[in-house]
Amino acid sequence: MSLLxxxxxxxxxxxxxxxxxxxxxxxxxxxxxLLVAWATRxxxxxxxxDAVLASIKRKV
Numbered sequence: 001m002s003l004l005x006x007x008x009x010x011x012x013x014x015x016x017x018x019x020x021x022x023x024x025x026x027x028x029x030x031x032x033x034l035l036v037a038w039a040t041r042x043x044x045x046x047x048x049x050d051a052v053l054a055s056i057k058r059k060v
Contacts, residue, residue, distance in 0.1 A: 039045040 039048075
């Protein structure tokens with residue numbers, strides 16, 4: 001493989017890595033949104049915050 005072909009191959013791979021990174025970020029954002037929607041709907045977020053504050057109060 002010539003140096004020019006190797007350089008072109010590496011350059012094309014950079015775009016693919018960027019795309020994969022963006023897709024992973026979109027997937028993580030979707031999971032986070034689903035988790036927040038579930039926690040808000042079920043009241044789990046309020047229970048979690050109450051538990052954290054109670055734990056802090058016990059330690060202080």
